[in-house]
Each structure stands twice: as C-alpha cells, then as structure tokens.
Amino acid sequence: MTERLVVIGAGMASGRALEELFKRAPDAYDVTLFGAEPRGNYNRIMLSPVLSGEKTYQEIVTHDADWYADHGVTCRFGEPVTGIDRGRKVVITAHGETPYDKLIIASGSSPFIIPIPGHELPGVISYRDLDDTNAMIAAAEKPGARAVVIGGGLLGLEAAAGLRMRGMDVTVVHLMGHLMERQLDEAAGYLLRKELVGRGIKVMCSSNSKEIFGNGLVEGLRLENGADLPCDLLVMAVGIRPNVALAKEAGLAVGRGIHIDDQCVTSDADILSVGECVEHDGATFGLVAPIFDMAKVLAATLAGDDAAYRPKPVSTKLKVTGVDLFSAGDFVEGEDREDIVFRDPARGVYKRLVLQDDRILGAVMYGDTADGNWFFQHINDGTDVSEMRETLIFGPAFQGGDPLDPMAAVAALPGEAEICGCNGICKDEIVQAIKDGADDLGAVRAVTKASGSCGTCTGLVEQVLAVTLGDAFVLPTAQPMCGCTDLTHEDVRRLIKSRELKSMPAVWQELGWKTTCGCHVCRPALNFYLLADWPLEYRDDPQSRFVNERNHANIQKDGTYSVVPRMWGGITTANELRAIADAADKYQVPTVKVTGGQRIDLLGVKKEDLPRIWADLGKAGLVSGHAYSKGLRTVKTCVGTDHCRFGTQDSTGLGIKLEKALWGSWTPHKVKLAVSGCPRNCAEATCKDVGIICVDSGYQVGVGGAAGMDLKETERLGDVATEQEAIDLTIAFVQLYREHAKYLDRPYKWVAKVGLEWVKSQIVDDLDTRQALIDRFALSQSIYQKDPWAERANADVRRAWSPLETVKLEAAE
Amino acid sequence: MSDWIDIGALDDIPVRGARVVKSAAGCVAVFRTGTDEVFALDDRCPHRGGPLSEGIVHGRSVTCPLHNWVFAFETGEAQGADEGRVTTYAVRIESGRLLLDASRLLARSAA
Numbered sequence: 001m002t003e004r005l006v007v008i009g010a011g012m013a014s015g016r017a018l019e020e021l022f023k024r025a026p027d028a029y030d031v032t033l034f035g036a037e038p039r040g041n042y043n044r045i046m047l048s049p050v051l052s053g054e055k056t057y058q059e060i061v062t063h064d065a066d067w068y069a070d071h072g073v074t075c076r077f078g079e080p081v082t083g084i085d086r087g088r089k090v091v092i093t094a095h096g097e098t099p100y101d102k103l104i105i106a107s108g109s110s111p112f113i114i115p116i117p118g119h120e121l122p123g124v125i126s127y128r129d130l131d132d133t134n135a136m137i138a139a140a141e142k143p144g145a146r147a148v149v150i151g152g153g154l155l156g157l158e159a160a161a162g163l164r165m166r167g168m169d170v171t172v173v174h175l176m177g178h179l180m181e182r183q184l185d186e187a188a189g190y191l192l193r194k195e196l197v198g199r200g201i202k203v204m205c206s207s208n209s210k211e212i213f214g215n216g217l218v219e220g221l222r223l224e225n226g227a228d229l230p231c232d233l234l235v236m237a238v239g240i241r242p243n244v245a246l247a248k249e250a251g252l253a254v255g256r257g258i259h260i261d262d263q264c265v266t267s268d269a270d271i272l273s274v275g276e277c278v279e280h281d282g283a284t285f286g287l288v289a290p291i292f293d294m295a296k297v298l299a300a301t302l303a304g305d306d307a308a309y310r311p312k313p314v315s316t317k318l319k320v321t322g323v324d325l326f327s328a329g330d331f332v333e334g335e336d337r338e339d340i341v342f343r344d345p346a347r348g349v350y351k352r353l354v355l356q357d358d359r360i361l362g363a364v365m366y367g368d369t370a371d372g373n374w375f376f377q378h379i380n381d382g383t384d385v386s387e388m389r390e391t392l393i394f395g396p397a398f399q400g401g402d403p404l405d406p407m408a409a410v411a412a413l414p415g416e417a418e419i420c421g422c423n424g425i426c427k428d429e430i431v432q433a434i435k436d437g438a439d440d441l442g443a444v445r446a447v448t449k450a451s452g453s454c455g456t457c458t459g460l461v462e463q464v465l466a467v468t469l470g471d472a473f474v475l476p477t478a479q480p481m482c483g484c485t486d487l488t489h490e491d492v493r494r495l496i497k498s499r500e501l502k503s504m505p506a507v508w509q510e511l512g513w514k515t516t517c518g519c520h521v522c523r524p525a526l527n528f529y530l531l532a533d534w535p536l537e538y539r540d541d542p543q544s545r546f547v548n549e550r551n552h553a554n555i556q557k558d559g560t561y562s563v564v565p566r567m568w569g570g571i572t573t574a575n576e577l578r579a580i581a582d583a584a585d586k587y588q589v590p591t592v593k594v595t596g597g598q599r600i601d602l603l604g605v606k607k608e609d610l611p612r613i614w615a616d617l618g619k620a621g622l623v624s625g626h627a628y629s630k631g632l633r634t635v636k637t638c639v640g641t642d643h644c645r646f647g648t649q650d651s652t653g654l655g656i657k658l659e660k661a662l663w664g665s666w667t668p669h670k671v672k673l674a675v676s677g678c679p680r681n682c683a684e685a686t687c688k689d690v691g692i693i694c695v696d697s698g699y700q701v702g703v704g705g706a707a708g709m710d711l712k713e714t715e716r717l718g719d720v721a722t723e724q725e726a727i728d729l730t731i732a733f734v735q736l737y738r739e740h741a742k743y744l745d746r747p748y749k750w751v752a753k754v755g756l757e758w759v760k761s762q763i764v765d766d767l768d769t770r771q772a773l774i775d776r777f778a779l780s781q782s783i784y785q786k787d788p789w790a791e792r793a794n795a796d797v798r799r800a801w802s803p804l805e806t807v808k809l810e811a812a813e
Numbered sequence: 814m815s816d817w818i819d820i821g822a823l824d825d826i827p828v829r830g831a832r833v834v835k836s837a838a839g840c841v842a843v844f845r846t847g848t849d850e851v852f853a854l855d856d857r858c859p860h861r862g863g864p865l866s867e868g869i870v871h872g873r874s875v876t877c878p879l880h881n882w883v884f885a886f887e888t889g890e891a892q893g894a895d896e897g898r899v900t901t902y903a904v905r906i907e908s909g910r911l912l913l914d915a916s917r918l919l920a921r922s923a924a
Binding site for chain 2: 518523557808
C-alpha cells in the first residue's frame with residue numbers, strides 16, 4: 001500500500017529529492033508538501049540575475065503547478081509547520097494535523113542577522129528569497145538611492161553588484177581583511193575588489209559594524225571607528241544558520257544542524273533530512289552541489305535502495321556578469337603545502353594551485369577560469385601531478401603535444417568526469433541520456449538536469465552532445481554580430497550595459513574585437529547601442545553611420561539624394577507648400593512625389609546643395625522628416641473628430657503629439673506610427689510598429705505590425721482611457737525597444753523574440769517601470785531631439801560637403 | 814612619372830572618412846583611416862557606380878554605400894565573393910598637406 005510522505009520545506013533540496021524519488025519509485029508514496037513561502041520551488045541560485053535584471057522570476061521557476069499536479073503532490077504553500085509529534089507521527093500546522101509514515105525535514109536555513117542596535121528597523125533586510133529580492137529591486141527604483149551591504153562573501157557581493165546594476169550607490173562593509181575569504185586568497189580578493197571598485201561599488205574591508213541608525217526607517221550604518229554610512233537600504237548577508245527549531249523541539253539529535261547519517265536519516269528512523277538544515281559528520285552546507293548529492297541519497301534511502309553520502313570538495317563561481325572567478329577545494333596555506341602561482345596583473349589574471357604530496361588540494365582562479373573544471377577534476381581524482389608539475393598551471397592545453405581542441409578535450413574526459421557541478425552530473429550520465437534519445441540541449445537538461453541550474457556548463461554539455469552524436473548534432477551556433485567578433489548582438493548589448501562600456505574603443509578592447517576598428521556591419525550597430533545606453537556619456541560617431549544617416553538624406557541610385565521635410569501628423573499649410581515648391585524650382589528637383597507617410601519627397605538633389613535647400617526650407621519652419629533614419633519616420637493620421645462624421649477622438653491631434661514627442665530619437669530600425677479615429681481605420685494603423693485606434697471609450701494601442709518584407713497585423717498592447725496614457729504607453733514601448741532590441745530588428749521581430757507578455761509585464765502592468773522608461777527616453781531626447789538640418793545649414797558643412805579640390809588636367813610644363 | 818598636386822590638408826578629411834577630388838576624368842575619393850593613413854581610389858564602384866567616398870571606412874578598406882561591396886585601399890580589389898577593381902592613385906602626406914599623384918588622371922584625360 002502507498003505510504004504517506006510528508007515534506008517540510010519546498011526549496012531546492014526537497015525539490016531535487018522528490019524528483020529523484022519519483023524517478024526511482026514513482027508510486028511508492030503519497031506526498032504532501034508544506035512550504036512557508038507562498039510559492040513553489042524556484043532556483044534560488046539564480047536570484048542574483050533576477051536582482052540585476054538579467055532574468056525574471058518566471059525564468060527561474062523549477063517546479064510549476066503542473067509539475068506538482070502531474071506527480072500527485074498535495075501542495076500546502078504558505079502554511080508553516082509549527083510542530084512535529086513523533087509519538088503519533090503527525091505534523092502540526094495552523095490548519096490542524098497531517099499524519100505521516102515517513103517525514104522529510106528540509107527546513108533550510110535562515111540568514112544570520114547581526115543583533116546590533118537598529119537591526120529591526122524597516123529597510124534592513126537579508127538576501128535569501130524572492131521577497132528580499134523584490135524589496136531590493138523596489139528600493140533601487142528611487143533615484144539616487146544608497147545601499148549598504150554588510151558582508152563581502154558570495155551572497156553579499158552578488159547583492160552589491162545587482163543593486164549597482166540597478167543604479168544604486170552601493171557600499172560593501174566586510175569584517176575580514178579581504179573579500180570572499182572563504183573562497184579566495186588575498187591576491188584574488190584584491191583583484192575582485194579592484195574590479196568592483198571599478199564598477200563604482202565602495203568596498204570597506206576590516207570594518208566592524210556598530211549600530212544601525214534611523215528614525216522609524218533605516219538611515220545609515222555606524223562603524224566601530226565612528227564613521228557613518230548613510231543609506232536607504234541595508235542588506236545583511238553575513239551567513240546562514242540551519243533552521244533546527246522544529247527538529248529540536250521534536251527531540252531529534254541536533255548540533256549546529258540536524259544530525260543525519262550517511263543515508264540522510266536523523267536520530268528517528270522515520271524522519272529524514274536534507275539541505276542547509278542538516279549537519280553531516282560535523283559539517284553544515286550552503287552550496288548546492290553537495291546538497292543535490294545528498295538529495296539523491298535521501299531518495300534512494302526512501303526507495304529502499306542502498307546509497308551513502310560521501311562529502312566531496314566543492315567548487316564555487318561568483319555569479320556576477322563579467323567577473324570570472326573560480327575556486328575549488330582547500331587553499332589555506334600550511335607547512336606541508338606548496339603553491340604554484342601565475343600572475344598577469346595587467347590582464348587581471350591570477351591563478352593559484354595548492355599542492356600537497358604531489359596532489360592538487362585547491363585551486364583559485366581569477367580573470368581566466370577556463371581550466372577550472374580540469375583542475376577540479378584532478379582535485380576530486382587525487383591525481384598525482386608530479387609528472388606535469390612544470391606546466392600544470394598553464395592547464396590542459398600544455399600537458400604535452402599540441403594544444404587540444406575543445407572537442408578532443410571533452411572526448412578525452414573519463415566517464416566519471418563531472419560536467420555539471422551544481423547538479424553533480426558526470427559525463428557518463430549525459431552520454432547515457434543522449435543514447436536514450438535526448439538529442440539536444442533542452443532534452444539533456446530535462447532528463448539529467450545538467451546545465452539547468454547556474455548554466456555555466458552549457459557549452460560543455462553541448463560538446464558532450466557533439467562528441468556523442470557526431471555529425472548528427474549541429475551545435476546551435478548563435479549568429480555572431482559579424483566577422484569581427486564571435487559575440488551575438490544580444491551578448492554585446494548585455495555586456496555594454498553590465499561592463500559599462502561607453503565608447504567604441506572600449507567595446508573593441510574589452511570584448512576582444514578581431515579587427516582594428518570594426519566593419520560596416522558592427523560599427524553602425526555599436527554606435528546605436530552605445531548612444532541608446534549611454535546618452536550622456538557617449539558621443540555619436542557619424543563615421544560609423546550609413547551614408548543616409550551621416551548626410552541626413554536618402555542616397556539614390558545615381559548618387560543624388562532625396563529630401564523629405566516633416567509634416568506633423570500629415571498636416572501642412574499653404575506657406576509650407578509654397579516653400580517646398582520654391583525649393584523644387586530653385587534646386588531644379590526633377591521629381592516631386594507624395595509619400596505613403598503623408599508628406600512630400602523631393603528626389604534628385606545633389607549633395608552639395610543639401611545644406612542650402614535645408615536652409616531655405618528651414619526658413620518656412622520645416623525640419624528634417626528623418627525619412628532616411630533608423631528612427632521615428634511618420635505618424636500617419638486620419639482627420640478624426642475635427643471633420644469626420646465617424647471620428648471618435650482627435651486622431652490628428654494625438655498623432656501630432658506623438659510625432660512631437662518621438663521625433664529625433666534613434667531606434668534599432670525605423671519606426672512608423674499611425675492613429676485612426678475610428679475602427680474603420682483609414683490611417684491603416686493595424687500594420688504599423690505602433691498603431692492606435694480610437695474608440696468611444698478611449699484608445700486601443702497595438703504594436704508589432706508590419707507591411708514590408710513581412711505582412712503582420714499589430715497585437716493589442718492594451719486599451720487605455722485617456723490620450724495621455726496612450727502617449728505614455730507608446731513612449732515606454734519605444735524606449736523598451738531602444739534598450740533591448742537587436743540593431744535592424746523591427747519591433748515586430750523583437751516582440752516575437754521577447755514575447756508580448758513580457759512587454760506587457762514591463763509597461764502595462766508595471767507602472768513604475770513604465771515611468772522609468774519614459775524618464776530615460778526624456779533624458780535621451782534632451783540630447784538627440786535636435787533638427788539635424790538646422791544644425792548643418794551653415795558654411796562649414798557646405799564646405800565639408802563640397803569637393804576637396806577640383807583638379808585641372810592640363811599638364812604642368 | 815609622378816605629378817604631385819596639393820589637394821588640401823589632412824585635417825580636411827574626417828578620421829575614417831573621405832573627401833572627393835573632382836576632375837574632368839572622373840572623381841577620386843581620398844580616404845583617411847583610423848591611423849591617419851591616406852589612400853585614393855576612383856570614387857565609383859564598378860558594380861553600380863556607387864560613390865565609395867560615402868562608404869564606411871574600416872581598417873584599410875571601405876564598404877560601398879549602395880550594395881556593401883568592400884574594396885581594399887592598397888589594391889583597389891573587391892573583397893570576398895565580389896569581383897571587380899577600382900583604380901588606385903598614389904597620395905602622400907607632407908607636413909600636414911595632401912599630395913595626389915595625378916599622372917594616371919592625366920593619362921586618362923589624354924587618352
């Protein structure tokens with residue numbers, strides 16, 4: 001008969017244990033799962049990318065409601081367990097008692113809060129779960145907000161880096177002499193500190209906190225030495241404590257954690273325990289790899305199989321984008337231990353191996369961690385390294401013979417070599433999964449979990465796939481930007497933001513461009529990314545723009561140009577038309593054409609005449625229509641309530657307001673808008689990048705339409721009641737597109753990649769994010785909303801755009 | 814035989830940019846690279862006649878603005894899969910002034 005299994009704690013440890021159990025014995029238990037948080041299991045390791053904005057919560061959920069339902073798990077989330085009665089074999093909650101045959105305690109740990117005065121003030125938080133993360137994100141939204149992070153360990157630094165990326169002024173206060181002293185030695189700690197300081201994070205080591213002050217709300221931290229650090233948010237990340245209260249009250253054997261044996265059984269044979277709450281052989285645990293090992297053992301024990309937990313050395317990586325840091329094993333100095341050290345301070349590379357009796361005991365690497373897993377393997381295997389000692393520090397490529405190509409290196413790995421450190425998956429398990437039919441990364445990830453947690457081994461898993469499947473496997477090569485780099489547009493955009501690269505040479509240098517100064521593919525893209533992300537710091541580079549954007553006119557096949565003045569919302573005047581007609585006469589414009597965007601195109605103007613024709617048009621108040629730019633083109637309108645008997649709103653007026661707000665902004669590709677005054681849609685708004693249809697109750701805002709190479713109807717972003725909301729939504733959408741899209745992706749392509757739901761979550765559901773986007777757009781417009789024609793209608797430009805010299809070809813005698 | 818003509822100052826050309834020298838025998842594009850080297854090529858792409866002087870300059874090459882053909886400055890040869898060639902002209906810098914060897918232009922106008 002099915003036994004009743006009750007699980008206390010719905011975190012990563014019990015999540016993994018249940019997965020393993022359902023694999024071994026799918027029907028052995030009837031499972032009830034209690035969790036104190038009002039949600040199921042998510043990947044806590046990935047909270048840092050959520051904090052920094054590189055991932056969303058939805059992306060880190062590991063078990064959703066469907067998973068629990070599929071496996072028949074009764075979920076009781078948000079219902080903390082208050083007691084265990086071992087005599088009657090029941091757990092107790094506010095809603096009553098639940099009987100068990102077997103019980104798993106996976107109560108995890110709590111952040112350690114230093115009990116200094118003021119630690120209970122609002123604004124003092126820990127960094128442990130999604131609620132903490134959300135509190136930090138909220139605090140960072142206040143402009144100029146300051147944060148103090150107490151604790152310079154793994155968690156504290158990830159918090160600090162994330163808050164900094166969100167724009168906060170961040171200070172890290174660390175008790176010890178150097179950062180991450182449990183994982184790094186002093187030299188690597190120094191390099192890390194230098195990197196963080198370079199990112200604008202203040203770091204204070206050897207600093208003891210004395211008290212937190214504030215009147216009803218945290219206002220700052222006072223140090224032992226008397227210094228005050230004012231702040232709006234104080235994050236304590238000084239360590240964790242196993243949650244043992246329940247176990248202790250129930251009379252189980254408890255030390256620092258709940259005592260378990262090699263089978264994960266506590267002092268009560270029917271109660272097992274796993275995760276950060278346990279103590280095994282005197283050790284407690286905070287990293288995921290040993291806990292997942294333990295979860296496997298626990299599942300085996302419950303399924304009646306033999307298994308025993310054996311501690312292994314652990315490795316650590318810091319999950320801060322752009323910081324390469326790896327440590328493994330034991331690297332404390334000792335009498336009988338020897339060091340091999342490699343330093344290249346100019347490149348910021350540091351590697352140190354700790355040896356004892358010809359075996360690697362520990363490894364610390366900073367800046368270049370590519371060989372980390374190779375060293376880690378030797379630590380785990382206890383390899384005798386005396387033969388390769390001279391070249392050991394240079395990694396596997398230098399161990400005799402030619403440097404290995406990565407495929408050969410993976411092919412040569414033994415079956416028990418660990419590929420995924422987080423989940424403890426070795427090469428054999430992945431190969432087996434592939435042979436059983438998992439033929440791509442997603443399938444391998446689903447079956448084995450390899451690369452499913454922190455993701456840094458994704459490349460290795462793909463290489464195992466390639467080696468195992470041979471030609472049948474096509475590496476999903478992300479398309480690099482161009483021949484100058486192997487990075488994709490998305491990589492480059494992310495790195496420009498996270499590494500704060502603010503000039504073209506900085507990008508070429510820091511991201512290892514293979515050419516001296518890019519090419520015609522990457523330069524225009526980089527120029528856009530830099531000016532979109534750093535409007536104040538970056539200066540537009542005309543030499544990195546296509547001819548049309550450099551000359552502010554469209555080049556034609558014969559080398560002449562077309563000139564299109566702006567007609568706001570398609571409205572013009574007799575005076576403007578007269579000026580256009582005069583210009584057409586004066587410059588002998590061969591073709592005058594009405595465009596599809598409701599304005600007039602003068603085709604066939606010579607380059608040297610451009611500054612003059614602009615000056616003439618400018619006198620009548622006409623400005624550039626940007627008919628040549630990756631930017632706002634036109635806002636097409638119908639006449640709306642002013643004249644039309646069907647019009648429901650002032651569509652022309654709204655179109656003009658939108659055009660006045662958006663003109664002059666640079667975007668990844670051209671942007672066209674339209675506003676129709678009623679659902680008859682005379683302005684053809686449903687095939688525009690943003691199309692607004694006015695109705696009696698307000699405005700329907702659609703996005704992602706196309707009527708070019710592809711034909712696509714807009715999708716509804718949202719319905720709003722007021723004109724101002726329609727304008728806000730449009731501006732926020734354009735700014736979101738500017739900040740995230742790949743260069744030369746029209747909005748419909750970008751929306752297809754990120755999903756309309758995500759776009760809605762940013763600008764429809766989240767009013768704060770919407771406002772922040774609008775503010776950033778306004779900042780950019782303060783620099784870029786200038787009429788390029790007026791700026792160039794002068795003698796200097798006329799000279800620069802004329803021939804340098806006219807050579808008379810008479811032989812000089 | 815060379816026939817050096819002063820056509821202007823180096824600083825008249827933007828870095829990674831070009832200016833045009835007009836002549837009865839056609840236009841010459843004079844390019845300035847990111848490292849202040851100068852090169853001169855016919856300002857007419859052999860593909861569809863695009864003005865190379867309006868292209869993006871990268872390394873020692875320029876991309877035609879009309880259809881992205883790339884030409885090497887030293888040889889005037891089209892790069893990659895495209896086949897074609899433009900005439901190159903000798904040009905040098907002397908105390909900040911640009912000197913263009915017009916002998917090829919002269920030869921062409923005489924022909």
